[in-house]
Amino acid sequence: MDLNYTTEQLAFRQEVRAFLQANLPQSLSDKVKYGKTLTKSEHEQWHAILHKQGWLASNWPVQYGGTGWDSVHRHLFEEELTRASAPRIVPFGLAMLGPVLQEFGSDEQKEYYLPRILNGEHWWCQGYSEPGAGSDLASLKTTAEFDGEHYIVNGQKTWTTLGQHANMIFCLVRTAKEGKPQEGISFLLIDMRSEGVTLRPIVLIDGEPEVNEVFFDNVKVPAKNLVGEQNKGWTYAKYLLTHERTNIAGVGFAVAGLASLKRIARTEMYKGRPLIENPHFAARIARVEIDLMAMSTTNLRVISQAAAGKAPGAESSMLKIKGSVIRQEINSLARSAIGPYAMPFVSEDLDPGSNDLPIGPEHATSVTATYFNNRKLSIYGGSNEIQRSIISKSLLEL
Amino acid sequence: MNFDLTDERQMLQDSMRRYLNDSYSNEKIRSLADSEAGFCRDNWAGLADLGVIGALFDETDGGFGGAGFDIALVFEELGRVGAVEPLLDTAVLGGGILATLGTDTQKAHIESIMEGSLQLAMAHGEPQSRYELARVSTRARLVDGRYELDGQKSVVVNAATADYFIVSARTGEDTASPKGISLFLVPADAQGISLQDYPLTSGGRAAELMLDKVEVAATALLGHEGEGHEALELAHARATVAICAEALGLMEAIRTLTTDYLKIRKQFGKPIGKFQVLQHRMADMLIEIEQARSAVINLAGHVEASRDEREKHVSATKNLVGMVGKLVAEESIQLHGGIGMTEEYELGHLAKRLIMVDHRLGDSTHHLERFIELAVA
Numbered sequence: 001m002d003l004n005y006t007t008e009q010l011a012f013r014q015e016v017r018a019f020l021q022a023n024l025p026q027s028l029s030d031k032v033k034y035g036k037t038l039t040k041s042e043h044e045q046w047h048a049i050l051h052k053q054g055w056l057a058s059n060w061p062v063q064y065g066g067t068g069w070d071s072v073h074r075h076l077f078e079e080e081l082t083r084a085s086a087p088r089i090v091p092f093g094l095a096m097l098g099p100v101l102q103e104f105g106s107d108e109q110k111e112y113y114l115p116r117i118l119n120g121e122h123w124w125c126q127g128y129s130e131p132g133a134g135s136d137l138a139s140l141k142t143t144a145e146f147d148g149e150h151y152i153v154n155g156q157k158t159w160t161t162l163g164q165h166a167n168m169i170f171c172l173v174r175t176a177k178e179g180k181p182q183e184g185i186s187f188l189l190i191d192m193r194s195e196g197v198t199l200r201p202i203v204l205i206d207g208e209p210e211v212n213e214v215f216f217d218n219v220k221v222p223a224k225n226l227v228g229e230q231n232k233g234w235t236y237a238k239y240l241l242t243h244e245r246t247n248i249a250g251v252g253f254a255v256a257g258l259a260s261l262k263r264i265a266r267t268e269m270y271k272g273r274p275l276i277e278n279p280h281f282a283a284r285i286a287r288v289e290i291d292l293m294a295m296s297t298t299n300l301r302v303i304s305q306a307a308a309g310k311a312p313g314a315e316s317s318m319l320k321i322k323g324s325v326i327r328q329e330i331n332s333l334a335r336s337a338i339g340p341y342a343m344p345f346v347s348e349d350l351d352p353g354s355n356d357l358p359i360g361p362e363h364a365t366s367v368t369a370t371y372f373n374n375r376k377l378s379i380y381g382g383s384n385e386i387q388r389s390i391i392s393k394s395l396l397e398l
Numbered sequence: 399m400n401f402d403l404t405d406e407r408q409m410l411q412d413s414m415r416r417y418l419n420d421s422y423s424n425e426k427i428r429s430l431a432d433s434e435a436g437f438c439r440d441n442w443a444g445l446a447d448l449g450v451i452g453a454l455f456d457e458t459d460g461g462f463g464g465a466g467f468d469i470a471l472v473f474e475e476l477g478r479v480g481a482v483e484p485l486l487d488t489a490v491l492g493g494g495i496l497a498t499l500g501t502d503t504q505k506a507h508i509e510s511i512m513e514g515s516l517q518l519a520m521a522h523g524e525p526q527s528r529y530e531l532a533r534v535s536t537r538a539r540l541v542d543g544r545y546e547l548d549g550q551k552s553v554v555v556n557a558a559t560a561d562y563f564i565v566s567a568r569t570g571e572d573t574a575s576p577k578g579i580s581l582f583l584v585p586a587d588a589q590g591i592s593l594q595d596y597p598l599t600s601g602g603r604a605a606e607l608m609l610d611k612v613e614v615a616a617t618a619l620l621g622h623e624g625e626g627h628e629a630l631e632l633a634h635a636r637a638t639v640a641i642c643a644e645a646l647g648l649m650e651a652i653r654t655l656t657t658d659y660l661k662i663r664k665q666f667g668k669p670i671g672k673f674q675v676l677q678h679r680m681a682d683m684l685i686e687i688e689q690a691r692s693a694v695i696n697l698a699g700h701v702e703a704s705r706d707e708r709e710k711h712v713s714a715t716k717n718l719v720g721m722v723g724k725l726v727a728e729e730s731i732q733l734h735g736g737i738g739m740t741e742e743y744e745l746g747h748l749a750k751r752l753i754m755v756d757h758r759l760g761d762s763t764h765h766l767e768r769f770i771e772l773a774v775a
């Protein structure tokens with residue numbers, strides 16, 4: 001048992017830290033620090049900076065233009081990114097689709113799509129969920145009928161995150177109605193500019209149009225856009241869900257959130273003293289910090305197992321639950337910390353270049369919005385209820 | 399012991415519920431979010447016509463209620479539909495102060511409030527005061543027989559529509575002392591007042607209020623100079639009944655919405671309400687909401703009691719309601735899944751309004767601490 005990083009790992013961390021110091025634009029880190037929504041071009045700007053350095057695909061093998069890092073290096077990298085308030089790397093192409101194509105895609109698909117993920121030509125979104133198929137994803141109904149040359153896609157996807165920025169969508173579609181529902185699903189790559197694709201934004205409770213409905217009306221998709229074999233899509237989707245999900249706990253986000261919470265609590269005054277000195281409030285912060293310290297180590301335990309070649313299974317469910325609950329608690333404490341200034345609703349539309357004075361202290365901006373927005377952490381990517389079921393089945397064999 | 403409503407209260411509840419069900423909808427609330435006033439003036443007039451505002455005042459002030467249970471009844475009904483009309487600000491806080499301290503001339507405004515033609519806002523909280531009632535640094539100086547007010551008031555709900563502000567200002571003692579606080583009835587158009595107005599997460603609007611050498615006549619003083627704290631505390635106690643009862647109404651509405659949804663939403667071939675895990679979560683929610691209901695009853699029944707007894711219940715109830723409110727809002731979003739995260743669906747507004755209850759009149763941590771002080775004393 002040795003809780004320390006090796007000298008090499010520490011040097012690597014230093015290298016990342018120095019790089020971020022020199023290359024992360026403050027305009028971006030400020031927005032991240034204050035919980036503001038990044039524009040599409042800001043995301044692209046950040047991807048381009050990382051791509052130039054060769055660090056954009058931190059989870060890809062070198063042969064495809066990735067870093068080839070093991071899970072410990074990736075963890076250090078991600079931790080430094082959040083520590084520096086760097087924008088998060090949009091996961092759909094890099095973290096989700098990339099690994100699936102590398103494992104199951106044809107050579108042609110790898111050659112065509114992977115470089116375009118890296119250079120930003122393709123912005124991917126994830127078309128899994130449907131109005132009737134959320135937790136029970138296998139009940140999805142969007143159909144793809146093969147006419148010998150094309151798949152003709154009809155149906156609807158929903159909750160599609162940042163679909164408004166995307167030009168490509170990877171979808172789970174139904175190609176067979178016989179047998180078990182899981183057995184008739186295929187994995188299809190669809191150009192969103194195709195005729196018959198329409199998008200409707202969904203505004204979330206924080207007032208931001210973060211997700212979308214995507215409608216498919218007789219959309220023609222070339223046969224070569226099928227990944228792997230027809231009716232095997234469920235296997236690929238599950239691979240994506242369990243493969244290398246080391247960052248699922250969001251430790252870096254929690255650490256950054258806790259630091260920001262403490263910053264706020266040091267500035268806010270209560271009974272004439274900084275709020276952080278109030279024993280009741282301090283106790284609540286301490287409680288979540290203690291949880292976070294332990295969870296970080298659980299995370300590292302899973303990561304080092306992964307580095308030794310053991311892919312995490314239901315452990316990632318555990319990390320997802322604990323990680324989301326801790327982050328939500330931190331968000332909730334930050335909301336409490338700003339007191340009455342949690343009440344103003346400040347629309348993000350007013351932010352850039354607006355002449356409006358900020359309302360209340362600057363650190364209060366977006367705190368309430370972030371609190372509400374992060375309720376999603378325990379809903380998406382398999383809700384915490386579903387994760388508990390996985391744990392009780394796989395780890396407890398109940 | 400009798401926990402039933404009196405006949406009069408039952409009638410008021412019935413007519414309010416009918417009126418609110420007809421005049422409220424999620425679309426309406428969403429459209430109000432972009433409106434200038436932040437609430438619906440027709441509904442305000444409608445509520446006044448129904449006698450809802452009058453029910454918040456004592457008979458001696460021309461009303462026909464004013465007891466803790468009247469306030470609780472009215473606000474629970476408002477909560478059930480997520481109403482955003484500023485009854486708390488105009489009638490309970492503002493009107494309450496007028497009723498306690500006002501001279502006959504000042505009290506004449508109460509009739510206009512009950513008719514629905516006058517709006518008030520309580521300009522008390524300040525950037526550094528957080529939830530402490532006695533922390534006031536806005537100053538009032540007597541200059542040539544007139545008061546001059548200087549300072550900043552934060553998150554003044556209903557500021558932009560108010561005809562008058564009730565402004566707390568220090569005429570003596572140190573910043574945090576309960577002594578030396580005076581209250582003034584200040585016309586909204588007084589020289590030297592400026593507003594930075596904004597919408598609220600809960601619906602409705604508020605403003606940052608700047609007071610720059612605002613001159614008012616000596617007759618603007620409410621009660622005696624330096625003795626405003628007692629009335630402030632009473633008004634806040636009654637407002638705590640109101641906001642906690644409103645929270646209860648919100649919780650009931652949310653529980654109904656969530657239970658209904660669990661019955662119709664199907665996953666894995668059956669209504670998700672059939673999953674035992676979710677049944678237990680709803681059962682826990684129900685237990686906690688009943689706790690909140692009892693806490694509201696406790697407070698409503700003690701708001702006319704002695705100061706110490708009353709305030710202990712204020713802090714107990716506000717603490718409990720804050721905790722339960724958070725549980726109910728968060729659990730209901732979780733059990734809805736993605737749909738619970740959307741602005742379009744009814745739950746969004748109700749859950750946001752419920753969470754925001756903990757940011758007014760003291761949050762659950764503040765009241766826990768205050769309860770300890772009061773209970774030990």
Ligand SMILES: Cc1cc2nc3c(=O)[nH]c(=O)nc-3n(C[C@H](O)[C@H](O)[C@H](O)COP(=O)(O)OP(=O)(O)OC[C@H]3O[C@@H](n4cnc5c(N)ncnc54)[C@H](O)[C@@H]3O)c2cc1C
Binds near residue numbers: 125135161381663
């Ligand atoms: C902000 C946000 C972004 C998203 N982004 C994407 C995206 O980009 N692409 C995409 O495809 N999807 C996305 N999703 C969808 C997300 O994956 C689903 O919301 C999630 O799978 C839950 O499905 P649902 O919303 O239909 O809820 P439901 O499945 O209807 O669940 C409702 C409630 O029932 C519970 N429940 C369901 N089944 C069971 C059971 N068997 N036992 C116990 N409890 C159960 C759930 O835990 C939940 O509490 C996003 C969702 C959100 C909120």
